[in-house]
Amino acid sequence: MGGSKTGSDSTPGTEDGVSDDVDSGGPTAAVGQRLAALADRFDADLLTLLAVATSAVLVVAFYYPVATVLVEAVVVDGAVTLAVFAEILRDPFYVGELARLFAGESPVAVARALLSPDRRLGIVGFTAYQAALSTVASVALGLPAAYLLARFEFPGRRTLRSLTIVPFVLPSIMVAVGFVATFGDRGTLNAVLATVGLPPVDLLFTLEAVVIAHAFYNAPLVARVTTAAWESVDASAVETARSLGAGPTRAFYDVVAPQVYPAVLTGAALTFVFTFGTFPIVLALGGFELATVEVFVYRLVRDLSYAEAAALAVIELVISLAVLLAYLRYEARSSVQSRGVRPLPRRPLHPPALTAREVLPRVGLAVYAAVAALIFLAPIASMILASVTGGDGALTLEHYRFLAQRQRTGAAFQVRPWPAIRNSLVFATAATLVALPMGVVVAVLTTRKYRGRKLVDAAAMAPLAVSGIIVGLGLLRGLVFGVEVAGWRIAATGAAAIVVAHAVSGYPVVVRTVAPGLEGLDRSLVESARALGASRVRALRDVELPLVWPAVVAGAAFAFAISIGEFTATVVLATGADAYTMPVAIERFIGRRLGPATAMGVVLLVVTGVSFVVIERLGGEYRGL
Template identity: 60%
Template structure:
C-alpha cells in the first residue's frame, strides 16, 4: 500500500498543480477572454472591433478596422498632405514608452555588464547579487522613491541647493520619469543576462584571433560581439514585455495623463466598465503572449556553451593613474550615474521619511502610529498592512514552493514534459497581474456556480492564490537548473536499489538542491510581499490590504509636498521587509535566470 502511494504521489502532485493553475489562472484569465467575445450568450467580435476601431485606443490604425478597403486611399491622402504627424492611440503610446524604456535599460545595463565581466574589484560579487533587485523590490515602493528624489522638495534638489545649483524640475509626472523608473528596474536584468553571456565566451577563440593578427577591436567584433548579441536581444525583448505590462510605476508617476493599457484597464475596472476592461485585457494578453512566445522560440535557438577557458578579468583599482585611463574614467562616471539612478531613489525615500521642514524628525512615523489608533472608516492602518503582507507571504510559500518543485521535476525530465513545464512557467509571467486580478474578481470573488452550488473565494484566499500564481515560476526557475545539473548516475543507482521515483526525489534530489529550493522560497515570499497589480483589485478593506496597497493609498493625490511623508515612512517599512528577503536570497545564492 505504501509502495503504491509513493508511485502515485508525483502524478497526484502534477494533477494537483494543474488543477490549481486551471482554477486560479487559466479559468479566470479565460473568463476575461470569453467576456470579450461573448455577449448575451452569443459569440461576437463586436467588442474587439469596437476597441480596435476606436481612435482613442489605436489612433490612425483604427481606420484599418472600420474600413479596411479605404486604407490605400487614406495612405494616399496622408502622403499628399505632406506626411503630417499621426496618433497611434493608447496601444501605440504603451508600445512607445516600452520601446523608450527598453532602449534606456539597454544603454544603462550594458556598461554594467562590461564592468562585471571584464574587471575584478572589491565588492564585485555584491554588485552582481544586486542585479536580482528588480525581482525583489516592489515597484510601487520604487515609484515613491522617485517621487521623493525628483520632487520639488526632493533630495536631489536639496543637494543641488547646497552647491548653489538651481532646482531640477519638470521630471515628475512626465514620460522621462516613467522611462527612468523602468530603467531602474530593467537595466539590472540587461546587466545580468549580458554578463553571463560575456563570461561564457571562450578565451581561446579570442587568443586565436589575436594570434592571426586581429586587433583587440577586430577580435571583439568578430568573436565576442556575436556571443553577446543574442543576450542583448533577449534582454531587450524581455524588457519590452515587462515595460509594456508595467502598472504601478506608470500609475504613480504618470497617472491617467500618461495612461498605458494597464492603467486604463484598471481605471475601467474602478468605473465598473468590466466589459470594456475585459476587451482591453484580452487584446493586451494576446500581444504579451505573442511576444513571450517569440522570446521563448528565440531563446530555444540559442546554444549556450561555456568556454573551458574564460576571459580573464582586469584588476580595477582607483588612484591617480585612473585619471589617465579613459576606460576607468568612463567606468567611474558610469558609477556616478548608477548611484544617482539606483541608490538615489531608495536613499531619498528613507531620508525623506526622517526629515521635515525643521530637520530630522519622526513625525511621519508618528503619523503612522496615529493612523494605527484611528477608528474612522476608510483609515489605512499600517500594522494590519504589515500583518496581512506577512501572512499572505507565508500562505504563498505553502502553495508556490510545491507547485514550483513539481514543475521543475517535469522540466528536468526532458521531452514533452519539459515543453509542458516551460509553457506552464511562462504563461503567468506573460499575463498582466491586472488581467489575472480582473479574472479572479469576476470568477472567484464574485462567485462561480458549480453543480448548483455557489463557490466564492474570500479576499484573503483570492489574494494568496493570485500571489502563488505570480510566484511559483520564480521557484521553478531556481530549482530546474539545479535538478538538471544532478549527475544522473546517482539517480539511476538509487532506482536500481529499489527506490521509487518519489523516494529518489525526497532522499537524493531535494537534499542536493536544498539551497535552490530555499532561494526560490525566498523569491516567492518577496514576490508576494511586493505584489500590487492583482492585490489592488482583490483587496477588500482592512482584512486584505497589504503594504504595497497601503503605500499607494498614502501617495494620495501624488503630491510631492508634505503628504509624501507618510508614504515614504510606509515605503521604508516595506523596504526593510524586502531587504530581509533579499539578504536571504543572496545568502542562499539565488539562481533564477529569465
C-alpha cells in the same frame, strides 16, 4: 479440516505460532506484503499525483480566471460577439492613427498619418512607445554594468553582481515612492541643485520619470543575462582570432559580439514585455495623464466596464505573447552551449600603470558609476531621508507618528498600518506555502526528458507573460463573485483570491530558481539510488532536493518577497480595508501625503529585507539566477 494439530508450538494464537506463521509466509506476512506493495505503488505514483494537483491548482488559479476574461470580452449579454473589439480597434483614443486602417482607409494614408508630427498614438500606441523607450534606456544602462562585471576584477565584484538581484525583490510601488522623493518638486535632486545654484528640474509625472523608473528595474536584468553570456565566451576562440591577425576591436566584433548580443536581445525582449504590461510605476509617477493599457484597464474595472476592460486586456495579452513568442523562437535558434569553455580572463580595474588605451574605458565606467548611483541608490536613500524629514527640512519622526495615530484612531474604511503589515505577512506566507511545492514539482517535470516537455514548460511559465490585472480581473469575476457548479455556488473571499494571485505570480520564479540546480546534478547519483530500490519520489526527496536545497530556499525567499510587494492584482482584489496590503496602503497615502507614504515605504523595505534574509539564513547560500 486437514487433520488435527498437537503440541503447543503449533497452537494458533500463541506467540510461537504467530512467529511461525510470519516466517512461513502466512496470512499476516501476505497482508504486510500487500501493504508494502501499496506503499511502493503510492510512492511511485506520488510524483504523478503531485503533478495532477499542481495542474489543478493552475487551472483554478490561472487558466480559468484568464479564460473568464477572454469570455467576458467576446460574450456580451449572453451572445457571442466581437463588437467590443471592433469598437476598440476603430477608436483613435485606443489605437491612434491605426483606427483609420480598421475604418477602411488605405494603408498608405495611415502610414503618412503615422509619420506626421501631429500623429495620434492612442493608449496602445503610447504603451508600446514608452515600453520601447524603457527598453532602450534599460539596455543602455545595463550593458556598461555587464562590461564592468564580466571584464574587470575588483574588490566587491561578486557582491556587486549579487546586488543586481535587488530590484527583483523591491516592491514597485515602494520604488515609485522613492522616485517621487528624489525627482519631485521638493525632492532630493532639486535640493542638491539649489545648493549649487542651478534651477530645479521638474521630472515628476513625466514620461522621463517613468522611463528612468523602468530602467531601475530592468537594467539589472539586462546586465545579469549579458554578464552570464560574456563570461561564457571561449577565450581560445578569441586567442585564435588574434593569432590570425585580428586586432582587439576586430576580435571583439567577430568573436565576442556574436555570442553576447543574443543575451542583449533576450534582456531587451523581456524588458519590453515587462514594461508593456507596466502598472504601479505609471500609476504613481504618470497617473491617468500618461495612462498605459494596464492603467486604463484598471480604470475600466473600477468603472464596472468589464467587457471593455476584458477586450482591452486581451489585446494587451496578444501583443505581449507575440513579442514573447518571437523571443522564444529566436532563443531556440541562437542557443549556445557553454559547457567546457575557458572564460576570458578579467583585467584588474586598478592596475599599477595605465596605458592611454586603457584610460578611456575606465573614465567611461566612472561616469557610468555616477549615473548608476543617481538612478539606483538615490531613490531608496531619498525615500528613507524623506521619511524622517519635515516640511522645513528638519529631522523629525512626525510621519511615523502619523502612522501610529492612524493605527489608533483611523476609521474602519481607512487604511491602517498594522492590518496592512499583518495582511502582507499572512498573504506572503500562505502564497509561499502554495507556490513552493508547485514550483518544485514543475521544476522536476521540466528537467526530465520526455515528449512534450517544451509544451509543459511553456504552459507552466505562462503566468510570466500575463499581467496581474488580467489575473486579478479573472479572479474577481470568477472566484470572488462566485461560480455555479452543479447547483452550488462556489465563491472565495478577496483575501483568498489575493493569496491565489500571489502564488501564481511567485511560483514561476521558484521554477526558474530550482530547475538549473536540478539540471546540473550528477545523474549517476539518482541512478544509484534507483538501482538500490528507491522510488522516483524517494530519490527526489533523499538525493536531489538535499543537493539543491539552497536553491529551493532561495525560490521560497523570492516567492515571499514577490508576494510582499505585489500590487497589480492586489489592488483589484482588495475590496475592503481588511484585505489591504502594504503596497496598497502606500498607494493610498502617496495620493494624499508624501511623508506617510515614505514612512510606510521604509516599513515595507524593512519587512521585505528582514523576511528575505531570514528565509535565506534558514536554508543556506544560493548564488544562482
